[in-house]
Amino acid sequence: MSKSPVRVAVTGAAGQIGYALLFRIASGEMLGKDQPVILQLLEIPDEKAQNALKGVIMELEDCAFPLLAGVEAHSDPMTAFKDTDYALLVGARPRGPGMERADLLAANAQIFTAQGKALNAVASRNVRVLVVGNPANTNAYIAMKSAPDLPRKNFTAMLRLDHNRAASQIAAKMGVAVGDIEKLAVWGNHSPTMYADYRFATVNGQSVKDSINDHDWNANTFLPTVGKRGAAIIAARGLSSAASAANAAIDHMRDWALGTNGKWVTMGVPSNGEYGIPKDVMFGYPVTCEGGEYKLVEGLPIDAFSQECINKTLAELQGEQDGVKHLL
Numbered sequence: 001m002s003k004s005p006v007r008v009a010v011t012g013a014a015g016q017i018g019y020a021l022l023f024r025i026a027s028g029e030m031l032g033k034d035q036p037v038i039l040q041l042l043e044i045p046d047e048k049a050q051n052a053l054k055g056v057i058m059e060l061e062d063c064a065f066p067l068l069a070g071v072e073a074h075s076d077p078m079t080a081f082k083d084t085d086y087a088l089l090v091g092a093r094p095r096g097p098g099m100e101r102a103d104l105l106a107a108n109a110q111i112f113t114a115q116g117k118a119l120n121a122v123a124s125r126n127v128r129v130l131v132v133g134n135p136a137n138t139n140a141y142i143a144m145k146s147a148p149d150l151p152r153k154n155f156t157a158m159l160r161l162d163h164n165r166a167a168s169q170i171a172a173k174m175g176v177a178v179g180d181i182e183k184l185a186v187w188g189n190h191s192p193t194m195y196a197d198y199r200f201a202t203v204n205g206q207s208v209k210d211s212i213n214d215h216d217w218n219a220n221t222f223l224p225t226v227g228k229r230g231a232a233i234i235a236a237r238g239l240s241s242a243a244s245a246a247n248a249a250i251d252h253m254r255d256w257a258l259g260t261n262g263k264w265v266t267m268g269v270p271s272n273g274e275y276g277i278p279k280d281v282m283f284g285y286p287v288t289c290e291g292g293e294y295k296l297v298e299g300l301p302i303d304a305f306s307q308e309c310i311n312k313t314l315a316e317l318q319g320e321q322d323g324v325k326h327l328l
């Protein structure tokens, strides 16, 4: 018997990430090739944005995706999030050349307070939320805090792009296939302070750390390259990453919904105190997923260098959280 459609809300649907994301959701790459979807697309109530959204919808129609059971255009989160099972909160103001993430905090806080409230009011009681719009961790924290009637654990932030970037750098360094890398973790904030940690990683059972065996490369090449990759793409393209961000969003939601078969992936999730991170901080952790739920990988040893990196990214996140306290 064919499955009933699920509702997927996407905000910022006419933006660059939206354009790289919607067609893949509609073709079944996110929730499976047997899962029909209804897209509930949100854009700002502005003529240009709404017109652009109409154009995107025309193109979605023209793809004749068998799994696309409906597409709706919205300008109000209260209608866009109605009964939605999945919400990908992409819409936000992207960082331009020379702008720091902190500059975006205030502008975006308002958006995510309103959207959290709307999810709280009208979404499915088990809606799974992924925040992509930057600063992603803090925006996810704001949305979660604005939706007290929904499960905290269902609010997540996107660290998967950092995870994928780290895997790709390691594969290039070692001359191995990226798909063979297991047990990689990225801790903390989606920002240059994130800590991509390959101490536990393996390739075909062999330790990545032992194979690379180069602390200087780790501290002075690998971590800055992964951390500043977003800025490097902005400098090169004049626009922030879009296709790779959309790909990471697909990876995140697919793994959450369909499982990882024991493979570690990274998700930004609200802490319950694991690894000494205060409750509710939206922190990148290694997780596995099964049956539509994620589970933190617990009990990993944290050495002095790693602790220092984790403390740094935590301090940044707590600073961001303090900056929006008055809005919550």
Ligand SMILES: NC(=O)c1ccc[n+]([C@@H]2O[C@H](COP(=O)([O-])OP(=O)(O)OC[C@H]3O[C@@H](n4cnc5c(N)ncnc54)[C@H](O)[C@@H]3O)[C@@H](O)[C@H]2O)c1
Residues within 6 Å of the ligand: 011, 012, 013, 014, 015, 016, 017, 018, 042, 043, 044, 049, 090, 091, 092, 093, 094, 095, 111, 131, 132, 133, 134, 135, 136, 158, 159, 161, 162, 190, 240, 241, 242, 245, 248
């Ligand atoms: N977490 C990550 O790894 C990651 C990676 C890349 C980009 N990003 C972030 O994703 C966001 C989107 O990037 P983009 O390149 O698609 O930007 P974009 O400017 O091309 O598109 C953003 C879209 O969001 C819309 N929008 C703005 N406010 C909205 C609101 N309140 N409700 C609905 N729609 C709204 C805009 O009209 C625009 O069409 C940015 O914040 C960017 O920094 C995050």
Ligand SMILES: O=C(O)C[C@H](O)C(=O)O
Residues within 6 Å of the ligand: 095, 134, 161, 229, 230, 231, 233, 240, 241
């Ligand atoms: O770095 C940015 O501002 C864009 C995005 O978060 C990225 O990591 O590519």
